[in-house]
Amino acid sequence: MRLAGVAEAVILAWGWRKRLIAFAAGACGALALAPLDLWPFVVVPMTVAIWLIDGAVGTTAGQRFRAGFAAGWWWGFGFFVAGLWWLGAAFLVEADKFAWAMPLGVVALPAFLAVFPAFTFGAARLFWPAGATRILVLAAMLGISEWLRGHVLTGFPWNVYGMMLTGEVHLEQVASLIGLYGLTLFAVAIGAAPATLGTGRGVGRWAPSVFALIGLAGFFGFGLWRVPSGASPVVPGVKLRLMQPNLSQDAKFNGTHGPAILEKYLELSDRATSPENPGLQGVTHLIWPESAFPFLLGRTPGALSRIASALPPDVTLITGAARAGEALPGESRPPIYNSIQVVNDEGAILASYDKVHLVPFGEYLPPVLGTLIRAVGLSQFVSVPGGFSSGTRHAPLAIKGLPPAAPLICYEVVFPGEVTPRGPRPAFFLNLTNDGWFGLTSGPHQHFAQARLRSVEEGLPLVRVANTGISGVVDAYGRVVASLPLGAEGVLDTALPRRGPATLYGRAGDAVFAGLVVLFLAISSFTRRRRRQRT
Structure with missing residues (x-):
């Protein structure tokens, strides 16, 4: 025809x-x-x-x-x-x-x-x-x-x-x-x-x-x-280890599984991948995915102590974790944030970033529709009473041994033009996510593709760690340097690519x-x- x-x-x-x-x-x-x-x-x-x-x-x-x-x-x-x-x-x-x-x-x-x-x-x-x-x-x-x-x-x-x-x-x-x-x-x-x-x-x-x-x-x-034509230059002295646990979503948010989940993370994180990579020795930064624990890490000293005992000297942990803020006068409970936290080898939390752009219906119920939605028996997917609270602003995350990072949690990375904090240009995107909600479908692939495009737009490399995948490192031109596939358990050792030149889109x-x-x-x-x- x-x-x-x-x-x-x-x-x-x-x-x-x-x-x-x-x-x-x-x-x-x-x-x-x-x-x-x-x-x-x-x-x-x-x-x-x-x-x-x-x-x-x-x-x-x-x-x-x-x-x-x-x-x-x-x-x-x-x-x-x-x-x-x-x-x-x-x-x-x-x-x-x-x-x-x-x-x-x-x-x-x-x-x-x-x-x-x-x-x-x-x-x-x-x-x-x-x-x-x-x-x-x-x-x-x-x-x-x-x-x-x-x-x-x-x-x-x-x-x-x-x-x-x-x-x-x-x-x-x-x-x-x-x-x-x-x-x-x-x-x-x-x-x-x-x-x-x-x-x-x-x-x-x-x-x-x-x-x-x-x-x-x-x-x-x-x-x-x-x-x-060649590989991008890398930041000297940085060796990242990305840990992808591939936990099922129902286990990940069951509080009774907390100790077992932490032990799994630590065992997997210290796994040898080759004779040249015998576990955490030689690693500078260990990175875990979004909402890694079914408990508040900052209010669980036993977990922090266990992490400190497992980290070799001068190894820093970067992990997703729920964080409790300070309760305001007249409020019955403190705000809970979906956060990235930086933990040193002594178990001290050195820095945090609170997610700003929350997922409607997933992490909170919109105030206008909340009453109607609860009336029909629906709540947000994440089991946090009242839902997560929003962070106040996109801010760079200071991490010892790394250049300034632009932290992004989950789908914050899909918003073009809104991924870099104000002020000096960061050196890379740090995206922690949990796409375990969506199984082995096209959703996590689409999420990774959109995260990659932010690197192209801004000329910044991307370090992405996901619970079930896709985890990986992308250079400032959107090229995948290393990755772990969807639905796989494992660790990935990689360098950190240098940022590229500032782009027209990044400026305008x-x-x-x-x-x-x-x-x-x-x-x-x-x-x-x-x-x-x-x-």
């Missing part, structure tokens, strides 16, 4: 056929995400999006908006269901408490997120030009809606469309200039370019596809220029993205005026 026939079938589809086409096209976009990273599939959802909006007809502006809104909702629903299905695994960790609510994660959340592209399709239809520049309109408006999705209601920038172009390390380097949201503009424009092959006339219908290929070649060439943030949005819309507006003058 010729491409023109496919385009005509999509544009003229109606009713359930159009909804099914939109859903399937959106779902195809998930093939371009981790772990498959089949980035050429970006063409399917974006090209079909153009044709869906072309077919959103009506005699009034309101009818056209509603037609575009409906097509965009089904398109977005397909994308988010296919990309976020793995969220259902979290509801089965404590199935007796949460299994009944699985549709909230697998269906309700994608249904809500689909509202963002729905409004985009509807609004785009109101300003929909003829010809190739409608590709730029869609790119600009989807870029704006993705930025809003990453910021509204604390934000959820998971699987932003720009992630479809990050499966190849050279292709993603342009994020050092324009960031994830800027990359989204080009992912949409490049993916939608073939739409004119099915709807245009004459030689001009080839122009968008030719420009898309030139753009891809330019991105790849920039990546070849930016990424050094999303200002470049905003400028590109204006440019895309200006080109479309100028072309529309020229076309009207000719007619």
Whole structure:
């Protein structure tokens, strides 16, 4: 079937056929995400999006908006269901408490997120030009809606469309200039370019596809220029040991398992990996994952004493742990923070960082919805009465023997432009996480891919330790230096790569993205005026 026939079938589809086409096209976009990273599939959802909006007809502006809104909702629903299905695994960790609510994660959340592209399709239809520049309109408006999705209601920038172009390390380097949201503009424009092959006339219908290929070649060439040919230099005198315990989630948060969990960590941490690496001797820093213990480490002196007895002299432990703050007057209990804590070889906690960007419904219940949610029998997943409290600010973490670190706990790492503290530029990202909630699904792969992209954007290496994986070290260009696979137990000895040069995105943030949005819309507006003058 010729491409023109496919385009005509999509544009003229109606009713359930159009909804099914939109859903399937959106779902195809998930093939371009981790772990498959089949980035050429970006063409399917974006090209079909153009044709869906072309077919959103009506005699009034309101009818056209509603037609575009409906097509965009089904398109977005397909994308988010296919990309976020793995969220259902979290509801089965404590199935007796949460299994009944699985549709909230697998269906309700994608249904809500689909509202963002729905409004985009509807609004785009109101300003929909003829010809190739409608590709730029869609790119600009989807870029704006993705930025809003990453910021509204604390934000959820998971699987932003720009992630479809990050499966190849050279292709993603342009994020050092324009960031994830800027990359989204080009992912949409490049993916939608073939739409004119099915709807245009004459030689001009080839122009968008030719420009898309030139753009891809330019991105790849920039990546070849930016990424050094050899290994990145390392920080001298630093030998990291990353410990990935691969504990089941139900065991990890059972308080009665606390002593056994600590002993497992210590035994695994001291495991010999080769004759040259006979355990903790020679290691400078041992790193454990997020929320490592089912107890408050700072209020469990026996655990600190046991850690001190196991650490060789001058070895520092960096670990995730719940931390109790000071109770305010009139409060019945102290605030509990999800923290990173630094412990020396004498068992003293030298420094802490408290997670700032908590996971709604996972670590706390939003105040506005909390009463309603509790009324239907739902609580946050983490078993902390009242939920975790939020830290006050992103701050660098001072660790003896290491350059300044930018600490990030769990999904704090997925927020572009919000991962470095104010002040002097840090030397690396330290990301402790626990993706054990999601089992051996695509979720942890997507999380690791987004963490990698922060290294590209900011020019900073990443040290990431996860309970069940993926743990590893990434250099300042997004290249994986060493890693432990998902679902494996083990330790990883590695050096710390040096930071790279400061990036344009690291200095300017999303200002470049905003400028590109204006440019895309200006080109479309100028072309529309020229076309009207000719007619």
